[in-house]
Amino acid sequence: MKILLVIEFIALTAAALLKHDWFAAAAGVLIPAAALVRTLFVWDKARRTAIVDVTAVLEGFLLVWQLVTSNWPLLDPVYFPALETVLRQFFSELKDMAHGMLSSLFLLGTAYLLSLGTAIPGGLVVGSSTRLRNAVEPFSKVLSVIPPIVYIPYAIRLLPSFSAASIFVIWSGAFWPIFANTVAGVVNIPETMLDSARMLHLKRGTFIFRVLLPGAMPSILTGASLSLVFSFLLLTAAELIGATEGLGWYVKDRADFGDYARVIVGIIFIGLVITAISAGFKRIEKRILRYKEAGQ
Amino acid sequence: MNKPPLIELRDLSFSHAGEQTLAHIDLSVAASEFIAVIGPSGCGKSTLLRLVGGLLMPSSGEVLVGGKNVTGPGLDRAMVFQDYSLFPWSSCADNIVLALEQARPELTRAERRQIADDYLTMVGLANAGRKLPGELSGGMRQRAAIARALAMNSPILLMDEPFGALDAITRAKQQDMLLEIWQAGGSLKKTVIFVTHDVDEALILAGRVIVLGVCPGHVAADIPVDLPRPRSRATLMADGRFRELRERLMQELNDAVERQLAASQEQQGGSGI
Numbered sequence: 001m002k003i004l005l006v007i008e009f010i011a012l013t014a015a016a017l018l019k020h021d022w023f024a025a026a027a028g029v030l031i032p033a034a035a036l037v038r039t040l041f042v043w044d045k046a047r048r049t050a051i052v053d054v055t056a057v058l059e060g061f062l063l064v065w066q067l068v069t070s071n072w073p074l075l076d077p078v079y080f081p082a083l084e085t086v087l088r089q090f091f092s093e094l095k096d097m098a099h100g101m102l103s104s105l106f107l108l109g110t111a112y113l114l115s116l117g118t119a120i121p122g123g124l125v126v127g128s129s130t131r132l133r134n135a136v137e138p139f140s141k142v143l144s145v146i147p148p149i150v151y152i153p154y155a156i157r158l159l160p161s162f163s164a165a166s167i168f169v170i171w172s173g174a175f176w177p178i179f180a181n182t183v184a185g186v187v188n189i190p191e192t193m194l195d196s197a198r199m200l201h202l203k204r205g206t207f208i209f210r211v212l213l214p215g216a217m218p219s220i221l222t223g224a225s226l227s228l229v230f231s232f233l234l235l236t237a238a239e240l241i242g243a244t245e246g247l248g249w250y251v252k253d254r255a256d257f258g259d260y261a262r263v264i265v266g267i268i269f270i271g272l273v274i275t276a277i278s279a280g281f282k283r284i285e286k287r288i289l290r291y292k293e294a295g296q
Numbered sequence: 297m298n299k300p301p302l303i304e305l306r307d308l309s310f311s312h313a314g315e316q317t318l319a320h321i322d323l324s325v326a327a328s329e330f331i332a333v334i335g336p337s338g339c340g341k342s343t344l345l346r347l348v349g350g351l352l353m354p355s356s357g358e359v360l361v362g363g364k365n366v367t368g369p370g371l372d373r374a375m376v377f378q379d380y381s382l383f384p385w386s387s388c389a390d391n392i393v394l395a396l397e398q399a400r401p402e403l404t405r406a407e408r409r410q411i412a413d414d415y416l417t418m419v420g421l422a423n424a425g426r427k428l429p430g431e432l433s434g435g436m437r438q439r440a441a442i443a444r445a446l447a448m449n450s451p452i453l454l455m456d457e458p459f460g461a462l463d464a465i466t467r468a469k470q471q472d473m474l475l476e477i478w479q480a481g482g483s484l485k486k487t488v489i490f491v492t493h494d495v496d497e498a499l500i501l502a503g504r505v506i507v508l509g510v511c512p513g514h515v516a517a518d519i520p521v522d523l524p525r526p527r528s529r530a531t532l533m534a535d536g537r538f539r540e541l542r543e544r545l546m547q548e549l550n551d552a553v554e555r556q557l558a559a560s561q562e563q564q565g566g567s568g569i
Binding site for chain 2: 193196198202203206210214217291294
């Protein structure tokens, strides 16, 4: 793959320079350069190979893009903008997109924290009582399978603002996975561990925070990461329908004007933002469950 | 025995899901007594211990501790389980500190830490306080669990096959340690109920062995272990009396297992195994 990467690098840079596509040429140089620097800090051979492979795939994709849109423009430039155009737009649109991101993240963060704050305590309470669990189960079964997207038009009508409506929709989608997994997490705590806690005669609050919550935590985090994915889905869906700002709206608005270069820029940006948030979540998850690495 | 018993089971029966596990158990345990409860699997020995611990409630009869009816777990009884005694997300020392927060609220934080360290040292885990239970071997984990139970300062110690999952050598070491700690208690010795399925373990540790029979669980034999204390494994194994007792216990257990087999064959209409 190393040789392939070198060929792609030369081809992409040459093709871009030939057309005076400065941004594309810069990307052609900088992407392999960044990968090269990265490999210097990785000692594991398999991971180094992986970095080279990933870079080769990316560089190859950009090369094809460059060739079919700029050097031999085979595709309609309205629907398939050149690599150069998209890269230029990406940088000039960063400020607008960052603004949209803040608006989106505000909705997402509020709704997500709200669902954590309701689903975890609810799940702990319901999980620790068989009777309550049996009483709630039929409702949670039906409610949890309703796709929250169907609430969107109703919520937008019913609630005073778009923000409130989308927060409600995201909350209703993120709530169930966390709730169900919290209940399951509590139920699956080994009986002996609960007995051991009972023998310590812990106060109710101590029992909940020092035994039930950490005991159910692995399961809660599984639900929470699932919910995070749902949240993005619902956020962008809600924004496509009724928003006047935010990342989903940004893409829809540019599409309405037929500005497909910016549509692509917006999609790439959304991908990057979600990837960054997911990676952050994984880190937090790993940190909380550090004790699991010790075994048992 | 002129003192009233510390633990008393009166006509105790327990059924779960329509099946009777324990029937008409009468048993008294005096303060500072070390008794072992032994029996084939399924005889309800763990259930018996959980009833004394207050984790289960009897279907009929009563469990008295210090003359009072047991209505739930209490700080006068500490328990060590075969597994999961410690919370895997907290270090060994934190596990003990958590137990002390409730058991001995009069102490300051620093005192609790100190006690945790002291008891971990006592069980030979002086440097393992910061370790997570998962980082320890099975034997060390059980030591830490015993340290926690001891730190709670409860007069009664309930042990549910605490060494059941350990290999033979580790188990022998743990028994020696437990024996040493218990014998060092002097006149303030803890009252111990030790559930096991290992005859040697019962004889080395206990002053009295209760054999539970099956279908449903009942007291099949109550055998005093008149071996001199302080005991040590090395001298016991060569002791004639020890071997006699061992023989007798084996016989009792064998009888219990055979009765269990006979009963299950009867239930299946004599179709055999």
